[in-house]
Amino acid sequence: MAASPAYGEEKGGSSSLGEPEYGHDPASGGIFSSDYKRHDDLKEMLDSNKDSLKLEAMKRIVAMIARGKNASDLFPAVVKNVACKNIEVKKLVYVYLVRYAEEQQDLALLSISTFQRGLKDPNQLIRASALRVLSSIRVPIIVPIMMLAIKEAASDMSPYVRKTAAHAIPKLYSLDSDQKDQLIEVIEKLLADKTTLVAGSVVMAFEEVCPERIDLIHKNYRKLCNLLIDVEEWGQVVIINMLTRYARTQFLSPNQNQESLLEENAEKAFYGSEEEDAKDAKAEAASLAKRKPYVMDPDHRLLLRNTKPLLQSRNAAVVMAVAQLYFHLAPKAEVGVIAKALVRLLRSHSEVQYVVLQNVATMSIKRRGMFEPYLKSFYIRSTDPTQIKILKLEVLTNLANETNISTILREFQTYIRSMDKDFVAATIQAIGRCATNIGKVRDTCLNGLVQLLSNRDELVVAESVVVIKKLLQMQPAQHSEIIKHMAKLTDNIQVPMARASILWLIGEYCEHVPKIAPDVLRKMAKSFTNEEDIVKLQVINLAAKLYLTNSKQSKLLTQYVLNLAKYDQNYDIRDRARFIRQLIVPTEKSGALNKYAKKLFLAQKPAPVLESSFKDRDHFQLGSLSHLLNAKAVGYQELPDWPDEAPDPSVRNVEVPEWTKCTIREKRKEKVEKPFYSDSEGESGATESADSEPESGSEESGSSSSSGSSSSGSEEEEEEEEEEEEHSEEQSEDKEEEEEKRLKRKEKEGSRKAAPRSVGSPSEEEEEEEGAKKSKKKKALQGRKGRAETSSEEASTSESSSSGSDSGSEAETKRRKAPPSSKAGPKEISLLDLDDFTPPPPQPIPSSSIVSTSLVTDLEGLTLTDTSLTPTLLSPAFGTVKTYELLHRMAGEGLAVEYCFSRRPFPGDPHMVAVQIQISNNTDAEVKNLRVSEPKPLSGMRIQEFPEIESLAPGDTASVVMGIDFCDSTQAANFQLCTHTRHFYVSIQPPVGELMAPVFMSENEFKKEQGKLTGMSEITEKLTLPEKCRSDHAIVQQVTSAANVGRVPCGASNEYRFAAKTVTSGSLVLITLERREGGAAQLTINSEKMVIGTMLVKDISQALAQ
C-alpha cells in the first residue's frame, strides 16, 4: 500500500527531472529499508544549491505529509531552507514546519529568527504571513515571542495584519491558556477595530478565548451590527451566533406580552373557531394597548434589521445563522420571514438538507404556521436518501392540522408503498402521530392502518400493529372489531414486537373480546416454547389477566403456561412466572396481595403520548452542533434566557472624542456674537466648512441651524443670559452631553432610519416655554415661533429665504397685522426661527396658560386656514430634528441624501408633511438635474416634488423641501431620485409623531374634545418614568420630540397635556400624561385615528423610558 500511491504521485515530478539518482521513490522503501538510509536522497536534494532540486524534494515531502506518512526525520534538512529565496520552496518549508515543529521543538527554534525578521518587513503581506506561520508553530517556549508579535500586529497599520493577529489569538490561547488576560486585552483592542476585514476574525477569537466576557461587546455592538453585511461570509456566521447570545442577555423578550394571547389565538384558530377571525380590529388594538407596554430596544431592532438581508446569502451557514437569530430573538410576527430562505436551502446538497431539516423540524413544532405555506416543499421523492425522507416525514407530521391532514394522508398513502422499508415504517409511525394529534382523522387513520394489516410485507404489518395498539389504547371500547381482527393475525405475523403488541392488547381488553381471548391463549400456549422472549412475557401477562377475569375457561391453560415458563431458559421469564403464580393463584401461603391482583393487573393504563423526538430541542441554540446531536457538545455556550429586567441599554452608547466638544463650544460663542440680522446662508456656509468631518452630515445641519436661528432670537437671549447666567451654564453643560450622545449615535449608526427619536436637548424645550412668556410684549413672536430647528440650509431655499428677512421683531409685528400675501398662507407664520442652541434659562410653566389664552385671541385674527375649527394650527413646538438617511453615500455612488421632518407646515398644501432633504455631492464630478421622478405613492398618497436642482458642484450640499401627504398612515412613500446619469429608488417612512401638526387649544377646549373621544378612541397606558425623566421639562421635551404636538395649558401640576391634528384628515390627537407617586405615570391618548393613537402611545412611552 505504501508503494503504489507514492509512485502515482511521483511520475509528474521526479521522472521529468531526468536525474536517475533521485528518481526512485523515497517513501516506497520506507518500511523495509533501514532507517539511517531513509530519505537520504531527499536530504541530498535539500542540501543542493539548485532551487529546482530543493523544490522537487519539498514537493515530495509535502506529498508524503499529505498521505499521512512520517517525514519528521527530515526536519534538520528542511528547516535549513526556511530562509530560501524561492517563494514556493519557502512556502512548502512553512507547511512542513507547521506540521512537525511540535515534535522537534528545539530544532524549530532555529527558524524563529526568520519570522521575527519577517514581522518587521515593510510589506504588509510578508508581515502577515510571518505572523501566521510563527503563531502556527506550537512550541511553548516561544509563547512570549508570539505574545509580543500579536500585540504589535494588533496595532499594525494594515487591517490585513490585524486580521492575522486576530487569527493568532486562539492559537496562542490553545498553546498557553495562562495568557488569557493579556489576550483579552488584545481582543478588546481589536474589537474596537472599524474594518470589516478584522471583525469576523476577532469575534472568532473572542468566542474561543473569552465568550463569557459579554461586556466587551457593549461598546462595539452597534458597530458590529452595521458592519455585518460587509463582513466576509464565515465571519458573518460567527458574529451572528455571538450576537444572538448577546441579545439574549441584554434585551427583553419581544414576545413576553403576546405570548399568552397569541398562543390562545393559535390554539383557537387551530380548532377552527371562525368567529375568532371576525374579531373587531378596534377592540384588539385597545386590548393590546391595555397590556403592559413592551418597547423593543432600538438596538434589538437594529440587529434584526441588519441581519435580515443576509437571508439572501448564497452561503447556507449564513442563512441558517440568521434563521436561528430570528427564531430566538424576533417577535413572533416577524419570525415567518425565515421560512422561505430555509425552504430554499432544501434545494442544496443532501448534507445541507439534513441539517436544515433537523432545524426546521424543531421550529415547526413551535411555529407551525411558519412553514405551512411550504408544505409541498417537504413532499418526499423516491430518490431522496432515507435519512432525508425520514426528516421530511417528521416535518410533514409536525405541520399536519385539520385543514391539510387529508392531503398529507394522501401523500402518506403513496409513501407506504415505497420500496424503502425503513421509510415505510417511519410513515406508519407518522400516521399514528397524526391520528393522535388530530382527533377528526383518528378513525380514518385507524382504518387505514387496519388495512395495512393485510399487507404482504411483514415489517409493515408489524409496525402497523404497534401503532394501532397505541391508538386503540386511547379509545378501546369502540374498536373490539379491530382487536378481533388482530387476534386472527397472530397466526401469520412473526415479528416479535408485533406479536407481543397483539397479545398485550388482547390481554388488556379481554373483556371486549371474551370469546376470542382464551382461544388466543390456547394457541400461544401451544407455541410457547418457540416464541421470542418478549412474546413469552406477554403470553404470561395474557394468561394472568385471563385467569383473573375468566378463570373458568383459562385456569388450566394458565397453569400450563406458567409451568412451561417455570423451566424456561431465560431467568426473567422464570422469575415472572413465579411472581405471577404467587400473585394470582390463591394458596394458603400467598399473602394479602392476592386480593389486589385484579387491581394490579387490570388497572387503567394511560394512553401513550406520541410525540415528536424534536420536541423541546429548541433549548439548544438552533443551528448548533449540540442541537443536531441533541446533546451538549464540547464548548457549547448555553443560550441564556431572556432577562426579566433589561440591563442598562446605555452601556452600548459610545462616547464622543474630545474634539467635538470643543467645536460645539466654540460655535456657540461665535454665535452669540453674531449680528442680529445676520445672513443665515452665509453663516451656514462658514460653519460647514469649519466642520471637517464629511460623514456627520446630520450634525452639520444641526449645529449650523442653531447658529442660523440664533440670529432671530438672540435679542431676548442676551437678556436672559444676563439674568440667569448660572442656570444657563448648567443647562449648557447638560446640553452638551446630550448633544454629544446624539452626535455620536448618528455618526455611528449611519443608516439607522427607524432609530428612536434622539433625545432633544432640554434647553431647547425650555426655550419654548420661555419664549411663550417673553412674548408678553411680543405675543406674535410666540405665534410665529418656528420650529427652532430650521436648519440654515433650509433658509437657502426660496421659500425660507424670505423668512430670513422677516426675522426681526419689527417685521414680525408688521406681519401679524398684514397677513402674508404669499401662497404659503398661514403656514408662513412659522417661519420665524428661534435659536435652539443657546440655552435660555428654564422658567416655571404654569404661567403659560395666561399667555396662551391671550395668544389664542390674537391668533384667531390671524388664522387664514380654510379649516373652521376653533383650535388653531400652531407652528410646531420645535425639537431636535432627527435626520434619517435616504440614500447612503455608498449606495448613491457618492451622492448622499438625508432627510428630516422639519415640522414646518408645507407651503402650498396644508395636508402635506414637509420633508426637508439634504443632498450632498461627495463625488468629484458635478451632479446635474437632481430631481424627483416617478413617485409611486400608495393609494391616496401624494408627493409634491422639490424643484429640480440644476447642478451640484462636487463637495457641495443642497437642501430642498418636499411635501408628502402620507394620508395619516406610516406607509413609506416611494419615489425615484434622479440625476443626469442615475436613478435611485428611495423611500421615506414617517414616524407616527410626524404625521401631525400642533394645535393650540385652551384647557376647556381640550377637555371638551377629550370628552368626545372616549371609549374606543381612548388608549391608556401605564408606565414608569426613569429617574432622569421626571422633571417637568424633561417630560415635555421628550413628548414633543417624539411627536409634533403642542402643549396645552393645564391647571394640575402633575398633568401634562398636548394636542395636535393629523396633517391629512385633521383629526385631533390629544395626549394627557398624568404623573403619579414615584415614577409611575399614566399616558392617555384620545384620537379617532386608533392606529395612530396606538403607535403614538408606543413612541411616546419609548421616548419617556429613555
Added chain:
Amino acid sequence: MIHSLFLINAAGDIFLEKHWKSVVSRSVCDYFFEAQERASEAENVPPVIPTPHHYLLSVYRHKIFFVAVIQSEVPPLFVIEFLHRVVDTFQDYFGVCSEVIIKDNVVVVYEVLEEMLDNGFPLATESNILKELIKPPTILRTVVNTITGSTNVGDQLPTGQLSVVPWRRTGVKYTNNEAYFDVIEEIDAIIDKSGSTITAEIQGVIDACVKLTGMPDLTLSFMNPRLLDDVSFHPCVRFKRWESERILSFIPPDGNFRLLSYHVSAQNLVAIPVYVKHNISFRDSSSLGRFEITVGPKQTMGKTVEGVMVTSQMPKSVLNMTLTPSQGTHVFDPVTKLLSWDVGKINPQKLPSLKGSVSLQAGTSKPDENPTINLQFKIQQLAISGLKVNRLDMYGEKYKPFKGIKYMTKAGKFQVRT
C-alpha cells in the same frame, strides 16, 4: 473550528489528510467506517457522527468522502458548507474532482487547503484569490514548469485579500471582452398516477461567464423582476439596489460564477412541458409483467424537448426486462434494477415509446408498488417561468464588451409516480 480533513475513497482508503491544528490520528476515521457500514448506501451515511473526543462531519461528492474532524461546538452547516466549497474549488482548479486528479496534484491540493483555512477558520475561500496565490495547473504551465523549473505558486503577493472586492483579481486583461449569462431554470415536480401535478416549482440560476478587462461595473435588469420570489446572490451583488430598484448591480468576479439563484413564486402556475403515459402492471399469477411508457410534449411553447432521459428503479423482484424502444437506447441493469432509457429528442409527430415485458422472480408475490419514473429533459432558448433579461449595461470601463444571454429549461427533480 476545523481540526483536520481526511479524504476517503469508495474503497475506504484515506488518501489525503491535512491538519490545521495538532495532528489528529487517522484512527478517528474508524468511527466513520463503522457508520458507513451501518448505512447501506453512501448517501445514507449521517453527515454528523459523534465520537468520544471528536465530531466527524462529512460530505459525499464525486465518490469521495470529505471528512472534517472538529473538537468543539461549531455550527454544522458552517463546516458542511466549507467542505462543499473545498470541493467546488478543486473542481474549479482541476476541471473535475476525482481521486486520481487529487492524487496527481497532491501538492497543489495541499497548498490550496493550507490557504483556505488558518487554524481551522476559513481564510481565503474565493477561488479568484486562491488562484492568485496558487496558480491552477494547466497543460501549458506544466510543460513550462518542467522546462524552466518555475513554480505554480504565484510570485506576486495576494493583493486580492486586501481589496474591497475580494472576489475579483486586479489587473485582468482580455483582448476579447465578453460577458455571457445563462439563465437556467429547473422544474421540480411530482406528477401523480393520473397525470395531475402534485407539486411543481421552478428554481432558476443565472450562471455567468465574464471575461472583461479592468474593473467593470455591470447592471443587469429584468423585464419582469416580480417573478423572482426568493433570491440568493453572489456576494458581489449590491443588495440595496436590488431591494430598491430590482436591478442586479455588481462588479463581477473574473471567469465563471453563479450570479444569482432564484425561486419562482409558487403562486404562478408552472407549465409542465412533458407528459408520460405509462402502463406498468405485474400479474399475481404469472411471473410476467407488462411495461409500456410513452413520453410526449405538453406546453413547450413551441420549442423542442431534447435530451430526454427516463430512469426508473424497478422493484427487487424484477429479474429482467425485454423492451423495445421506438427510438433511443435503453439499458436495464439486473444488479441495481435500474432501468434507463436515453430517448433524445421528442418528435411530436412520432412519440417515443418503450414497450415490452418484465420477468419477475418466480415464486415471489407481485411487488406492491409500481416504480417511480424519473425524467430528465432540456429545452433550449426557453425560460419556462417567462423571465426575461431586459438589458445589461457596463460602467467604469471604456471598451464595448460583447454580451450574450442564453435561456434554458431543464428538468430538476422531476418524478412521475405510477
